[in-house]
Amino acid sequence: MKTVLLVDGSNFLYRAFHGLPDLRTSAGEPTGAIKGFANMLKMIRSMIKPDYAACVFDAHGGTFRDKIYDQYKANRPPMPDDLACQVEPIFSMVKAQGWPFLQVPGIEADDVIGTLAKQAEAKGFKVFIATGDKDMSQLVTDNVFILNTMTRQILDVEGVKNKFGVAPDRIINYLSLMGDAIDNVPGITKCGPKTAAKWINDFGGLDEIIRRADEVKGKAGEYLREGVSFLPTARALVTIKTDADLSDYVQNADVCSLTFKDEDTEFLSGFYARWEMQQSKKAVEKRMPQKPKPVIVDTTADLFSSIPAEPEVKTVSREEVELKIIHSVDELKALAEQLQNTDAMVAFSLLCDPSDGMHAKVSGIGFSFGEENVYVSFAANKTDALEAKDVTNILGQWFASDKPKVSQQCKYARHALANMGIALNTHTEDVTLLSYVIEAHMKHELANLALRWLKTDVPALEDLIGKGVKQLKCEQIDTEAAAQFCTQRARSIAQLFVLMRARVDGDAGLKSIYETIELPTQNVLFEMERNGVLIDSMRLGAQSDALGDEIVKLEAKCWEMAGQQFNVASPKQLSHILFEVLQIPVPPKTKKTATGGYSTNEDVLQQLALDYPLPKAILEYRRLSKLKSTYTDKLPLMIFPKTGRVHTTFGQTTAVTGRLASSDPNLQNIPVRTTEGRRVREAFVAPTGSVIVSADYSQIELRIMAHLSADAGLLDAFHKGLDIHRATAAEVFGVTLDKVTPDQRRTAKVINFGLIYGMSAFGLAQNLGIEPQAARNYIDRYFARYPGVKAYMEKTRALAHEQGFVQTAFGRRLWLPDITSSRAPVRAAAERAAINAPMQGTAADLIKKAMIAVERWIEDNGLKTLLVLQVHDELVLEVPQEELEKVKEALPKLMQGVAQLAVPLIAEVGSGDSWESAH
Numbered sequence: 001m002k003t004v005l006l007v008d009g010s011n012f013l014y015r016a017f018h019g020l021p022d023l024r025t026s027a028g029e030p031t032g033a034i035k036g037f038a039n040m041l042k043m044i045r046s047m048i049k050p051d052y053a054a055c056v057f058d059a060h061g062g063t064f065r066d067k068i069y070d071q072y073k074a075n076r077p078p079m080p081d082d083l084a085c086q087v088e089p090i091f092s093m094v095k096a097q098g099w100p101f102l103q104v105p106g107i108e109a110d111d112v113i114g115t116l117a118k119q120a121e122a123k124g125f126k127v128f129i130a131t132g133d134k135d136m137s138q139l140v141t142d143n144v145f146i147l148n149t150m151t152r153q154i155l156d157v158e159g160v161k162n163k164f165g166v167a168p169d170r171i172i173n174y175l176s177l178m179g180d181a182i183d184n185v186p187g188i189t190k191c192g193p194k195t196a197a198k199w200i201n202d203f204g205g206l207d208e209i210i211r212r213a214d215e216v217k218g219k220a221g222e223y224l225r226e227g228v229s230f231l232p233t234a235r236a237l238v239t240i241k242t243d244a245d246l247s248d249y250v251q252n253a254d255v256c257s258l259t260f261k262d263e264d265t266e267f268l269s270g271f272y273a274r275w276e277m278q279q280s281k282k283a284v285e286k287r288m289p290q291k292p293k294p295v296i297v298d299t300t301a302d303l304f305s306s307i308p309a310e311p312e313v314k315t316v317s318r319e320e321v322e323l324k325i326i327h328s329v330d331e332l333k334a335l336a337e338q339l340q341n342t343d344a345m346v347a348f349s350l351l352c353d354p355s356d357g358m359h360a361k362v363s364g365i366g367f368s369f370g371e372e373n374v375y376v377s378f379a380a381n382k383t384d385a386l387e388a389k390d391v392t393n394i395l396g397q398w399f400a401s402d403k404p405k406v407s408q409q410c411k412y413a414r415h416a417l418a419n420m421g422i423a424l425n426t427h428t429e430d431v432t433l434l435s436y437v438i439e440a441h442m443k444h445e446l447a448n449l450a451l452r453w454l455k456t457d458v459p460a461l462e463d464l465i466g467k468g469v470k471q472l473k474c475e476q477i478d479t480e481a482a483a484q485f486c487t488q489r490a491r492s493i494a495q496l497f498v499l500m501r502a503r504v505d506g507d508a509g510l511k512s513i514y515e516t517i518e519l520p521t522q523n524v525l526f527e528m529e530r531n532g533v534l535i536d537s538m539r540l541g542a543q544s545d546a547l548g549d550e551i552v553k554l555e556a557k558c559w560e561m562a563g564q565q566f567n568v569a570s571p572k573q574l575s576h577i578l579f580e581v582l583q584i585p586v587p588p589k590t591k592k593t594a595t596g597g598y599s600t601n602e603d604v605l606q607q608l609a610l611d612y613p614l615p616k617a618i619l620e621y622r623r624l625s626k627l628k629s630t631y632t633d634k635l636p637l638m639i640f641p642k643t644g645r646v647h648t649t650f651g652q653t654t655a656v657t658g659r660l661a662s663s664d665p666n667l668q669n670i671p672v673r674t675t676e677g678r679r680v681r682e683a684f685v686a687p688t689g690s691v692i693v694s695a696d697y698s699q700i701e702l703r704i705m706a707h708l709s710a711d712a713g714l715l716d717a718f719h720k721g722l723d724i725h726r727a728t729a730a731e732v733f734g735v736t737l738d739k740v741t742p743d744q745r746r747t748a749k750v751i752n753f754g755l756i757y758g759m760s761a762f763g764l765a766q767n768l769g770i771e772p773q774a775a776r777n778y779i780d781r782y783f784a785r786y787p788g789v790k791a792y793m794e795k796t797r798a799l800a801h802e803q804g805f806v807q808t809a810f811g812r813r814l815w816l817p818d819i820t821s822s823r824a825p826v827r828a829a830a831e832r833a834a835i836n837a838p839m840q841g842t843a844a845d846l847i848k849k850a851m852i853a854v855e856r857w858i859e860d861n862g863l864k865t866l867l868v869l870q871v872h873d874e875l876v877l878e879v880p881q882e883e884l885e886k887v888k889e890a891l892p893k894l895m896q897g898v899a900q901l902a903v904p905l906i907a908e909v910g911s912g913d914s915w916e917s918a919h
Helices: 009-019 032-048 064-070 081-095 111-123 134-139 158-162 168-178 195-201 206-211 218-238 265-274 276-287 329-341 387-400 410-418 431-438 447-453 459-465 479-505 509-531 537-562 570-581 600-609 614-633 674-684 700-709 712-719 724-733 742-756 761-768 774-786 787-803 824-860 882-895
Strands: 001-007 052-056 126-130 144-146 153-155 295-298 315-319 324-326 346-350 362-371 372-377 406-407 649-651 661-662 689-697 805-807 813-817 866-871 874-880 907-912
Touching: 001 009, 001 032, 001 111, 009 052, 009 081, 009 153, 009 742, 032 144, 052 111, 052 712, 064 218, 081 600, 111 126, 111 134, 126 700, 126 824, 134 144, 134 158, 134 168, 134 479, 153 158, 158 168, 168 195, 168 206, 168 218, 195 206, 276 362, 276 410, 276 824, 295 362, 324 329, 324 479, 329 362, 329 761, 346 410, 346 509, 362 387, 362 479, 372 479, 406 479, 410 509, 431 447, 431 509, 447 479, 447 689, 459 479, 479 509, 509 614, 509 649, 509 824, 509 866, 537 614, 537 674, 570 614, 600 614, 661 689, 689 824, 689 882, 700 712, 700 742, 700 787, 700 824, 712 787, 712 866, 724 742, 742 761, 742 774, 742 824, 774 787, 787 805, 805 824, 813 824, 824 866, 824 874, 824 882, 874 882, 882 907
Parallel strands: 001 052, 001 126, 126 144, 324 372, 346 406
Antiparallel strands: 144 153, 295 315, 346 362, 362 372, 649 661, 689 874, 689 907, 805 813, 866 874
16 A cells, blocks of 8 residues: 655644753754754654655644634744744755645644545555644544654554544544643533543433533533533534645645655755754765865965955865975975065964863964965874974964964964964954854854855864764874865965955944954953963862752752652652652643653742742752852862963854853853852952952943933933932832832833843733733833833834844844744744844943953053953953052943943942952
8 A cells, every 4th residue: 555644743843842852052052843853754754664745834824713713722822932943944954855845824734634634545545644643533544543753653543542542533522522721722621531531432422412411410510511512612623624725735636746855965964064963964965966075265376465356266176285294394494484474364274182272282284375385294293293392483483473364263273372382463363253243143163164155165173083982183193184184274264364354344343343342352362261260179179068968968858858769860750759759730831851751840840849849959959969060069170280270261252142151161150149159259269469359330231221222211310320220110100219119129120121131021920920911011101201212122123124133332243034034933032132132242342342451451551460250241350469459440440431322331340359259
């Protein structure tokens, strides 16, 4: 028999999303649904091997069911933002894989599947419906089956009877009686699966149950008679159509037209790379037709003498690139002289083993300038390689000079060279930063840039040294292979710079961001990373011991509450204790885990903690355990032996808004709202004779909102130096400033910050614990008192739709690719981002400008003060006692003087023997 596979795509979306952990790309984008969906499709296709197939999704808009019952699906919450942003990529993937894709306006996916199943069965085909939706069980016959992707079981007629207690032809009656909370179809009160099956088996069909409702005794009978009038409507709502008109969407309205197309391997290779699905990428590339080997662009000798609007390039194969490998000191001296005498822009690329900047070790350098491609090898174990000290002595002067040079990820390069004793000139151009300024929302690795801008494929480090347990050291790589790797990358950097610099030079705003903010910030970050921060490991050890004691006590307390011992750190065992042993009701919308239990994530536990003591204790156990493992245990192990300090890495091109990130270790996420978290900051200290100074901007994003919106009320409040939350409360609640209560101020604070982040009335209601209408009234009153804010938001939202991006006060461009999404939740999230991004981005620009000003002032005055940390709107410095008063006097002026806004910038400064005491 021919087989047909019909996939309930809409059901798959949610099953994939909820069935996998919170998977994300290296840039933080959610990917669980994409990866789960891909795996499910692969599994069912290989399992069924269908002749015909379709992947069916719900379309936007209403259906005939909305006309039957206007409250149909009325209580269904919007799709989670983390799922909504994955829908369009999934659609693209499904189509590229060759699946027939169906999305029929006005007809739900269930009805499309039901119609195709009935048609296929009439042709004598065997039909498999892949879904987790129990409603589909009504379609099961001798030749129509349900495929459960989670258990890989196939449900036939007997399977339906065993699972639900009724035959497939009675499932409609069964569903009508129980109703459907997800679709907001009312059923008979307290009529569960057992009651519904019993009534059907006792009385027969739904019509007979309606006719004989008076025969049902007790409370159940009362409930039945109360709801009996709605049963015909419920039946119409839960019945899947099998005669929908699909003629405009299925060729010849014939299921036989639903055949697989050839997969688009080229698209899928890029798609899997984009979403970091490496196994899928390798698999599809094995199926790709042979293509010419990757190429790099060859250019003329005067490549950097001018920047043409449309640079002409010709391509040659990678293997044909002519290069010279430097083997001797004399050759190296000749290269140094050549570099010193050329006025052309020189691109260089370093060969380093994977590591952080402080540990980076250079094994080779590739240069590209004019038509020259040169590689300098100084791997320690090669007889034909130079010694690192020779490279430092001979090339160090050129690297430090102001001769034009360009590379990528220059902060890392500066560390690697500094580890050799070479100082890289601070005016070195950086294609990574150029990319970030032009299109912050994209990836900025060299391989990505080459594909986007040059349409060429340059090797990544993994391609050269491998990965995992088989990964080699760079010094183990054949010299010729290393030379090709480095010079090809240097050549690509050269070509990228021409194109990118031309783009930036053509936009005054982008040019200013690159030259006056990002390049100088990179140099400051290098110094901060090099400085590191001193920590008191003895104090952290004592904190770890204290936390360990508290964690043991909490574990014993949890065992006592549970009535038995269990692994408190195991989500699976905790789920068993909470929902099976203690039989605590599972909160609505709780996800199932991959192991079949219910999720015990923080959201679930917070809901349960309102009524039950064990979840509350578990939350405290997790909080303390995370603090211990992430900070008090780990930080002492991260002290760099050569400096005795901890050196974080600041990510400059991570956040699309321009904000900096901190990693290895992340020093921006140390909790500050708990006693234990603040104690961790007590361990960040200064050496003897110095103190820690902290300086941060006051209410910076609200001040930026006042500046951008030019709202008269906000401007007036800030110019008068009023407590902005108290002033807002007075406006919203219609009272004088002296009559504002603490609760009113708290509400105003939530409104002030909530609106910056696009909070809806529903979100405000949840945050404040009030009714949505009351929250809507607060927002309406806020906008009535601050009309400039509302006008700014409306204007910004419209501008984002018109041009696809918004800008900070300094010209940083913040792209919003989802602003035109066809998915309402995705589009709404982009609109919220459009409002918030200019404020968050302007705040990021301001703190970067402050860092630059402070570091420059320190250097100009020859001070020993060190800038050691940046945390959002705060700068942390290590200051010798004799320089303290000078620094405390200058800091506020420097930070407040970096920009002139429509309201005053206020910077507050404190000092102490630790980071915590400086606040």
